[in-house]
Amino acid sequence: MPELFDEIINQATILRGTAITAAQNLSDFKRRLELILSQDHREITIRDTTFQEEFAQFCQQLRKQIDADLDTWQQLRQDVRQATHLPSVLQAKSFALRTKTLSRASDELTTSLDAFYVFYKKYTLSKLPVWVLTSCCDDINNLSGKILFLAREISKQAGLKGD
Numbered sequence: 001m002p003e004l005f006d007e008i009i010n011q012a013t014i015l016r017g018t019a020i021t022a023a024q025n026l027s028d029f030k031r032r033l034e035l036i037l038s039q040d041h042r043e044i045t046i047r048d049t050t051f052q053e054e055f056a057q058f059c060q061q062l063r064k065q066i067d068a069d070l071d072t073w074q075q076l077r078q079d080v081r082q083a084t085h086l087p088s089v090l091q092a093k094s095f096a097l098r099t100k101t102l103s104r105a106s107d108e109l110t111t112s113l114d115a116f117y118v119f120y121k122k123y124t125l126s127k128l129p130v131w132v133l134t135s136c137c138d139d140i141n142n143l144s145g146k147i148l149f150l151a152r153e154i155s156k157q158a159g160l161k162g163d
Contacts, residue, residue: 011111019105
């Protein structure tokens with residue numbers, strides 16, 4: 001059963017990595033969108049011809065990753081609740097710390113999405129699948145909240161106070 005707690009720690013790290021990477025990519029797309037809007041406003045030929053395609057691909061890839069993560073976490077949360085073996089104090093603390101960094105990464109993704117929207121509101125050249133991105137961000141935030149709750153449950157089982 002200790003493998004289960006090691007696995008949830010590992011999966012929390014993976015989800016955090018997904019959120020951080022998505023936030024960084026979204027920041028890059030925001031920068032590119034800002035440049036496109038500037039070129040359009042000045043009536044200059046838009047040089048970034050692959051933006052729409054790459055953005056759509058990014059959204060699709062993120063959606064697939066989040067769907068896989070949601071399925072994984074649903075199973076892990078169920079396994080933890082059915083576990084008869086208590087986690088060690090070290091595992092519980094490690095998981096609690098990982099969930100806090102996951103929560104911060106989730107917040108960074110939300111901040112990146114908000115910054116992207118500032119420029120997207122002005123973008124009228126074509127439709128982008130921003131709704132997919134919004135749903136991914138919402139799913140990460142919701143999953144992050146559930147994982148934080150799970151960390152509190154595990155901390156209680158391990159006898160930690162205030163974590």
